[in-house]
Amino acid sequence: MSDTLELPAELEADAPGPAAFDRALHAGELDACRDVLGRCELPARELAALNCRLSEAFFYRDRREAAIDCARIAFELHPRPQSIADFCAWLFSNCGRHHEAAAAYEQLIESRPGWADGHRHASGSFAVAGELDRAILHAIRACELEPGSCEFAVHAGSLLAGAGRHQEAFAYLTRAGGIAPGDPGVLRRLAAAALATGQPEAAIALARRAYALAPCDRANALDAAELLLRAQLFDEAARIIAARLAVDGEDGAASRMLSAAHMQRGRLQEAIEAIDRALAATPTIAEYHLHRGDLLYRLGRLDEAAAAFDRALALDPDNLAARRSQLTVYFDSGRVRDALSIGGELIRSAPDNEEYAQAMLQVLNRRFETFDGDYVVLGERPARPSRRGYAPPGWGAALATQGRVVHALIIRETRTRFGDSTLGYGWALLEPILHILTLSLFFAVLMHGRPPIGSQFFIFYYTGLIPYHVFVHTSSSMNYAVTSNGSLLQLPLVSTFDVIIARGLLELVTDLLVAVVLLAGFGALGLGTMPDNLAGVAASIAAIWVFGCGCGFINAVITGFCKSWDKIWNQMTRILYFCSGIFYVPGMMPDWLRNILAWNPVLHAIDWFRSSFFVDYDPHWLDRTFLVAAAVAALLVGLALERAARHRLYEPQ
Amino acid sequence: MIALEGVAKAYRTRSGRRTVLDNANAVFGAGHNFGILGVNGAGKSTLIRLLAGSEQPDRGIVRRGARVSFPLGFGGTFHGALSGRENAAFLARIYGARRRTMIDYVADFSELDEYFDMPVNTYSAGMRARLAFAACLAIDFDVYLIDEVTEIGDQRFRRKCAEAFRQRMARSDIILATHNPQTLRQYCDRGAVLADGALFLYDDIGAALSRYHRILHERN
Numbered sequence: 097m098s099d100t101l102e103l104p105a106e107l108e109a110d111a112p113g114p115a116a117f118d119r120a121l122h123a124g125e126l127d128a129c130r131d132v133l134g135r136c137e138l139p140a141r142e143l144a145a146l147n148c149r150l151s152e153a154f155f156y157r158d159r160r161e162a163a164i165d166c167a168r169i170a171f172e173l174h175p176r177p178q179s180i181a182d183f184c185a186w187l188f189s190n191c192g193r194h195h196e197a198a199a200a201y202e203q204l205i206e207s208r209p210g211w212a213d214g215h216r217h218a219s220g221s222f223a224v225a226g227e228l229d230r231a232i233l234h235a236i237r238a239c240e241l242e243p244g245s246c247e248f249a250v251h252a253g254s255l256l257a258g259a260g261r262h263q264e265a266f267a268y269l270t271r272a273g274g275i276a277p278g279d280p281g282v283l284r285r286l287a288a289a290a291l292a293t294g295q296p297e298a299a300i301a302l303a304r305r306a307y308a309l310a311p312c313d314r315a316n317a318l319d320a321a322e323l324l325l326r327a328q329l330f331d332e333a334a335r336i337i338a339a340r341l342a343v344d345g346e347d348g349a350a351s352r353m354l355s356a357a358h359m360q361r362g363r364l365q366e367a368i369e370a371i372d373r374a375l376a377a378t379p380t381i382a383e384y385h386l387h388r389g390d391l392l393y394r395l396g397r398l399d400e401a402a403a404a405f406d407r408a409l410a411l412d413p414d415n416l417a418a419r420r421s422q423l424t425v426y427f428d429s430g431r432v433r434d435a436l437s438i439g440g441e442l443i444r445s446a447p448d449n450e451e452y453a454q455a456m457l458q459v460l461n462r463r464f465e466t467f468d469g470d471y472v473v474l475g476e477r478p479a480r481p482s483r484r485g486y487a488p489p490g491w492g493a494a495l496a497t498q499g500r501v502v503h504a505l506i507i508r509e510t511r512t513r514f515g516d517s518t519l520g521y522g523w524a525l526l527e528p529i530l531h532i533l534t535l536s537l538f539f540a541v542l543m544h545g546r547p548p549i550g551s552q553f554f555i556f557y558y559t560g561l562i563p564y565h566v567f568v569h570t571s572s573s574m575n576y577a578v579t580s581n582g583s584l585l586q587l588p589l590v591s592t593f594d595v596i597i598a599r600g601l602l603e604l605v606t607d608l609l610v611a612v613v614l615l616a617g618f619g620a621l622g623l624g625t626m627p628d629n630l631a632g633v634a635a636s637i638a639a640i641w642v643f644g645c646g647c648g649f650i651n652a653v654i655t656g657f658c659k660s661w662d663k664i665w666n667q668m669t670r671i672l673y674f675c676s677g678i679f680y681v682p683g684m685m686p687d688w689l690r691n692i693l694a695w696n697p698v699l700h701a702i703d704w705f706r707s708s709f710f711v712d713y714d715p716h717w718l719d720r721t722f723l724v725a726a727a728v729a730a731l732l733v734g735l736a737l738e739r740a741a742r743h744r745l746y747e748p749q
Numbered sequence: 750m751i752a753l754e755g756v757a758k759a760y761r762t763r764s765g766r767r768t769v770l771d772n773a774n775a776v777f778g779a780g781h782n783f784g785i786l787g788v789n790g791a792g793k794s795t796l797i798r799l800l801a802g803s804e805q806p807d808r809g810i811v812r813r814g815a816r817v818s819f820p821l822g823f824g825g826t827f828h829g830a831l832s833g834r835e836n837a838a839f840l841a842r843i844y845g846a847r848r849r850t851m852i853d854y855v856a857d858f859s860e861l862d863e864y865f866d867m868p869v870n871t872y873s874a875g876m877r878a879r880l881a882f883a884a885c886l887a888i889d890f891d892v893y894l895i896d897e898v899t900e901i902g903d904q905r906f907r908r909k910c911a912e913a914f915r916q917r918m919a920r921s922d923i924i925l926a927t928h929n930p931q932t933l934r935q936y937c938d939r940g941a942v943l944a945d946g947a948l949f950l951y952d953d954i955g956a957a958l959s960r961y962h963r964i965l966h967e968r969n
Binding site: 742 | 802807930
């Protein structure tokens, strides 16, 4: 009987539809409702509405996942109608699905564009969901729609501050402060914004006002104190926190903050006492132990600091800051191996952190200084014999040292300049010899007859080129003397003067060797003559070398500031080649031209050299005094420049 | 004895001017080993180079009443194209040491063997450091300047260095820049702390260390 009676009902239930749904819902069989909805054919709008009802039922039965599923189905089926969007937004935000809640609110806003509360809700959901930019957009829109709302302005200001847009945050919070000037919470937020926008005075005034409005409110007092701490008013902050602690001595957070204030005032002992009180109230906060360890470390109580960091790490094994501090303590107390293992953990946890890598490198370096991880014990220092007296070096000794240095530099230069070639320094000799031979050959073949002076073209060019080479080689070689010897200048005994003059001396020696070898060669071939006046030849070479040195010192200084100077200088020496009477004698020139050329000291040097070589050559324009004066002047200028620019010529690594 | 008289030294860096010393007056007396303490970037290396004379102060004078070494282990002056032997000979010439004696000592101490006659370019960093260390020990300085002892060679070679140093410390002083308190206590009896352009000398290494720790803490 009962079977037959129930049969129709069951048949009814099997025919899916709103009626069956209602029955199951009333009977509290929610899964059956779900089943009905899954099978029945209804318009989307109706189906969505039913899903909403089911979702609500699930929610109140505490079956959140099922509630969310149903709401999702409803929202996907037909998000348009306000009732559905409204419900979905409500359900999603209550179930912590803030992303979907935000979408539902956006749907609602679409149908009610001027709805300020909707924007505010959407903003809140987006903010919780972590989409700060969209949250800010809605918050600003809400403020625009309802400019008189303090809560909206505070919300927008807080979001903007969180996004680091402090100027805008300050503007909104200022608006909120205007609406509710007596709200300490608003004032505190405004103070924080003022601090972030670089207005510490305003921030301090606001924090004080906030505190004065509700001095007995715990959160207000601590917040205000923190603002004052950040504004570096440590004493005032300490007073406020102390007043708070007088009310409730068991307040761990307040004690922690007091400890920070004491620390900033340099009262490390009191800071430790405060953090000890904080730990007595709440012993399980890792950060408190970390702070205590830092304080102990500052006091040099390394073992206790290490123990404090250990406790912090026991409470919070992932606390990298505690590990980093522990590393420092181990490092400073010489526990290199412990430091090493902590460093390894740090690098494993944060492989991209440069600071950790640096710290680890430091530990590793220290590890290398130790043998088997232990420091070498050198033992007691043996009794020291009485130290020998030391007299500062006299002129003679200083000069001898300089001589040694320049000598060593010259030898080094001969070894390194042609380091790649097997001939080595031989190249330095061969090069100018070949140069003079080819040129002489060229002119000897090109021009017939007798040279202007003497009987051999070879000797004639030789007498022109040797003084010219002394000048050009000396002055040009000094260009890079300083820049290419920068590392040597780190040896205290080596000065810029030494490296410059060493090059000049080497060039002089080389050119003299070339001159002697060539002359001997000419003599062997039967072309040669000995110079008539050896003293005059030597004097002219000395004068042009001094002039070359003067120009060289000037070059070295200019190259120190202008790297391409040597190219300009090389062009100038090439012009000199034609203006110095190497392959002609100035006597061939018209008077006006010779008068101009006579300003060139090299021309005088060559004529001095020639007039000493050939005693019958006695040019009337030759002015030895001019050459000597030019040489001395150049040298003085060069030395003065070198002395003045010495420290700036090279940058030590 | 090395004396600083009104010495000032500053650098232009990318982040602006950095003062290493500002009107520093200090005397590193003979017969004492000094440890120089300073946080990274305080200018310990610069101070060592000023003491060595590798660098000149902007103002003031550094007086040296002794033969002061170049910073120990500093191999920057070696010419890459020259062999270890030629580089050692160069240093012997500069410092007026007997060339034969110096070359023999360096050849023996550096243990470079056949590399001693090959260009320094072909050396590894460790070989270079060994050559530099040997060259510095070969010259008879009154004061050795050491900038942060770092890894040189293998363990056996480091032991040898420590032993050579122990002998040398019987007649020479050292000035050591480091931030390793252990090394400092081991080698030095006096200390100096370099911070924010000021140089403080302490008769007791412990006092210098505690001052250094305070500075470290103020910084954190």
